[in-house]
Every structure is written in structure tokens, then in C-alpha cells.
Amino acid sequence: DTEVTQTPKHLVMGMTNKKSLKCEQHMGHRAMYWYKQKAKKPPELMFVYSYEKLSINESVPSRFSPECPNSSLLNLHLHALQPEDSALYLCASSQGTGNEKLFFGSGTQLSVL
Amino acid sequence: GDSVTQMEGPVTLSEEAFLTINCTYTATGYPSLFWYVQYPGEGLQLLLKATKADDKGSNKGFEATYRKETTSFHLEKGSVQVSDSAVYFCALSKGGFKTIFGAGTRLFVKA
Numbered sequence: 074d075t076e077v078t079q080t081p082k083h084l085v086m087g088m089t090n091k092k093s094l095k096c097e098q099h100m101g102h103r104a105m106y107w108y109k110q111k112a113k114k115p116p117e118l119m120f121v122y123s124y125e126k127l128s129i130n131e132s133v134p135s136r137f138s139p140e141c142p143n144s145s146l147l148n149l150h151l152h153a154l155q156p157e158d159s160a161l162y163l164c165a166s167s168q169g170t171g172n173e174k175l176f177f178g179s180g181t182q183l184s185v186l
Numbered sequence: 187g188d189s190v191t192q193m194e195g196p197v198t199l200s201e202e203a204f205l206t207i208n209c210t211y212t213a214t215g216y217p218s219l220f221w222y223v224q225y226p227g228e229g230l231q232l233l234l235k236a237t238k239a240d241d242k243g244s245n246k247g248f249e250a251t252y253r254k255e256t257t258s259f260h261l262e263k264g265s266v267q268v269s270d271s272a273v274y275f276c277a278l279s280k281g282g283f284k285t286i287f288g289a290g291t292r293l294f295v296k297a
Contacts, residue, residue: 077229104283115275115287116230129283163229167283174220175285177229 079164079178087186088154094181096147096164102176103169104128105147107139110161110180122147123169154185188213192276192288199266200296207261207291209250209276217278219243219252219259220285224273233261233274271295 077098086092096105104123108116121129122141130139136158138150147164161182165175193208211219218237222230234243239254248263259276276288 079229106283113290113292115290118284121283123283165229173218173279174232174235175222175230177231179227179229 077164077166077176077178079162079181081181082179083182083184085184085186086151086154088156090154091150091152093151094149094162094164094183096149096178097145098166098176099145100166100176101144102166103144104167105141106165106167106175107137107147107149108163108165108177110163112161116163120149151183154183156185159183159185188217188278188280188286190276190278190286190288192274192291194289194291195273196292196294198294198296201268202265203295205261205263205266205270205293207274207276207293209259209261209288211257211259211276211278213257213278213280213286215280217280219250220277220279221248221250221259221261222275222277222287224275224290226272230275266293266295268295268297 080095107119110116119133120139125141140148161180163180164178167173189212220235221233223233224230234245236243236252242251250261273290273292275290279285
């Protein structure tokens with residue numbers, strides 16, 4: 074199994090809503106990532122978990138809250154988002170040794186109204 | 187700081203044409219270099235990689251050679267197909283968990 078699975082594929086939410094994005098991998102990877110991708114732009118790193126501990130937070134606003142319940146799961150909790158947060162949110166994983174290829178999910182297309 | 191520069195797109199080619207997408211990088215040390223491809227409505231997937239100078243990465247007819255003297259990693263394919271239409275990202279990694287992506291080059295292949 075070489076897949077990273079993300080749910081939901083599409084999400085529309087209001088600025089007062091709370092929602093969560095989910096990501097799962099069963100490749101035994103020990104590093105998991107959240108990226109944000111705006112249209113026609115490259116992915117931008119948000120968070121990295123290594124061995125279930127938050128390793129990198131790229132100064133992301135607190136309305137985005139990551140969680141890594143176990144080595145296979147990664148969540149991104151969303152609260153009080155702004156319309157400019159509308160984007161494709163990509164989860165990725167890697168073996169965990171660094172300097173290595175990333176395996177991406179298909180993403181969640183988020184629209185904030 | 188480290189960076190990746192790709193040729194601007196979109197690139198439009200006819201089927202069976204030769205493809206080159208230029209990529210140059212700026213980095214200290216010895217980065218690993220990657221090409222990722224993103225098809226419409228999907229995430230990125232690794233196309234090929236090279237980890238040291240003069241390495242050639244290849245996959246699905248695509249090739250790229252790590253040229254340290256010119257700090258380049260140009261992507262080539264001898265004969266493109268309509269199904270190759272996608273966005274191609276050149277990227278580098280120097281260890282740790284940060285991958286630096288280029289801006290992406292959109293490729294359209296006409297039948």
C-alpha cells in the first residue's frame with residue numbers, strides 16, 4: 074500500500090465553523106506533513122510531525138491546529154478560518170530520515186465562505 | 187537562501203514532440219534533486235530523483251541529470267503524450283524535512 078488517503082475531498086465551511094481534515098498512511102512512514110497549495114502555486118509547508126511529535130510549524134496561524142494521534146494518522150483542525158484560507162490542503166508522508174521523497178495524498182479542496 | 191528556478195509556462199507541445207523543462211537551483215552543500223508531477227485534481231507524485239552530481243534520474247520516459255557545474259536539473263522526454271499534460275515541479279532537499287519547490291511549469295500536449 075503506497076497511498077496517502079485524505080478525507081474529505083471537498084469541504085465548504087463558513088468562517089464560524091469548526092471542521093477537521095484527515096490523513097492516513099499505512100506505509101510505516103514516521104514523518105507526516107501538511108501543505109497548503111493555492112491555485113497555480115507550489116505547495117507551501119505548514120507543519121511536520123516526526124515520530125508523532127510536532128517538528129516544524131511554519132508560523133501558521135492558530136486557527137489551524139494539527140494533531141497526530143498515532144504514526145498512521147494526521148489531522149488538521151480548522152476554526153474561524155478566513156476566505157483567504159481557501160486552498161488545496163495536501164497531506165504527505167516520508168520515511169522519516171529526512172532528505173527523501175514525499176508521498177502526497179490527493180488533497181482536500183477547501184472553500185471558506 | 188536555497189532556491190529553485192523553473193522556466194515559466196505554460197509549455198504547449200504537439201504529441202510526440204521533444205520536451206525540455208529547465209530547472210536551476212541555488213543551494214549550499216549537496217542537495218538531493220527531484221521532479222514531481224501534479225495531474226489535474228490530484229496531489230503531487232514523485233517523477234524522478236537524483237542524489238549526487240552526475241546522477242541521472244529516469245522514469246516513464248522522463249530523464250534528468252544532476253549537473254553540479256551548472257547547478258541544473260533539466261527535465262527531458264523524447265516523445266510526449268497527451269496524458270503527460272500536467273504541472274511539473276522541480277524541487278530540492280538538503281536533509282531535514284523541508285523541500286524547496288520551484289514555481290511549477292504547466293505542460294499542455296495537443297493531440
